[in-house]
Structure formats: structure tokens, C-alpha cells
Amino acid sequence: MRFPIPVLCLALLGTGCAKHEPIRSSGSLTVVPDSAELPPPDRSDLTAADRPALIGPLDTIEVSVFGIPDLDREMQVDASGRIAMPLAGTVDARGKTAAELASAIETALKARYVRDPQVTVNIKSSVSQVVTIDGSVVEPGLYPVTNQMTLMRVVASAKGLTEFARQEDVVILRTVDNRRMAGLYNIAAIRRGAYDDPAVYANDVIIVGDSPQRRLFRDLVALSPVLAAPLIAVLQ
Secondary structure (H helix, E strand, O other), X not given: OOOOHHHHHHHOOOOHHHHHOOOOOOOOEEEOOOOOOOOOOOOHHHOOOOOOOOOXXXXXXXXXXXXXXXXXXXXXXXXOOEEEEOOOEEXXXXXXXXXXXXXXXXXXXXXXXXOOOOEEEEEEEOOOOEEEEEEOEOOOEEEEOOOOOEHHHHHHHOOOEOOOOOOOOEEEEEEEOOXXXXXXXXXXXXXXXXXXXXXXXXXXXXXXXXXXHHHHHHOOOOOHHHOOOOEEEEEO
16 A cells, blocks of 8 residues: 655654754754754853852851851851751742842741841852753752763752653753854653763753743744754854
8 A cells, every 4th residue: 555755754754754854944043953962162151241149059158147146157058059047947048149048037037036136148159150940840940060060960950850841842051152052952862862961061041841942943843852863053
């Protein structure tokens, strides 16, 4: 029995006919042909622009409580962005300025019957090399970049994917030579060894699941799970 050529192509999607269909650029993205991974950033790309001093995981801070010297201490924010203090308990420090964290500690102390606490927080040292992960992960946020950091390791640092996360919809945003670039990845494909776990660098932004960045790729490919390699593009 003979099948029409279009039907045969659909049946062999991902092999044969489908391989000959090039993925074309759109008005928002310019596809980088024959590219299997995002290029690494230049040294200048790794230097973040001026921004408010926000507290992140593994930063070292100094907390002073006026009139209660027993509560004064220097401490390191833990990997999940939290600190623990006597009376105040556990306080989320991630993404807060020093003044915002001081206010949060004051609120926690008031809840423990400390009358009119006056708290000062200073950032002693900051971990500037961080990656941001957002979307369908258990603990989105900022995570320090260590040697040989990869996409899968960042996802693991964020306590993994949520139950209904779309594993084929993972975008890495990166600045390379002052160009904004994006890569579309499929975590399920990485897990089964279809292609390598990509390296992650400081200032990268990883978004898991539906997002404006993911929707830009929708103009280029509707069947991302069948891609044999990441889709790399330059943002317009």
C-alpha cells in the first residue's frame, strides 16, 4: 500500500523528511545555524551592571540589634536564601536590600515580644557570581555559580522541577559580546542523553515553562520535543 508523500513525512517526523525542513528566523529571533549550544560569555559580559545591593544565597551579613548585644552577629545566608537568629527564628533574606531585611527581622522580633527592636543590617561580602532560575521549579531564585555549573545542576539547586513542569520548555538567556542570546532546551532529552547538559555562567537567566521568552520560539518551532539539539537564537 502506498502512502502520499506528506503523510509519510509526518509518520517519519524527526527522521528522514523532517530533517530537511530548516528552522527559519522570525522577526524577534535570528536562528544561529548549526549551533549545538549557547556560546560562553566574554569577561565583560560577566560584570553585572549597577543595581541595588540585594542579598542573595551565601552572602555574608552583619546584624546589630540596638540595646541587645547578645543578638549582634555576623552570619552567612544559607543556600536557600535564609538566615536564622535567636528569637527572630528563620527569616527569608533572598532578594531583599539590607534595609528590607532589617525591617523583616524587626517584625520577627516583635512577634516574640521584643519591644520596639531597632535592627541594622550591613552586607559584609556578596557573592556576585549568580545565576537566576525562574518558572516551574520548586525554589526559584538566585543561586551561586560554581565551577562546572550546568543547567541540570542549577535545576537541582532549585530543588528540581515542579510536578507539572514542561521539561521541553527551558530557556537560557545570556549576554554574549553585548548581544542578547537565548537557547531552547529539553531537560528530558538531556536526561536520556540526546545531547550534553549545557554549561551555565554568571548572570544567566534560566526560565522553566511558559514565558515571554519561550513564546518567542513558538514562531520558529511548534514541536520542540522532537528537536535533536538545542535551538540557539539571537534576540532582536
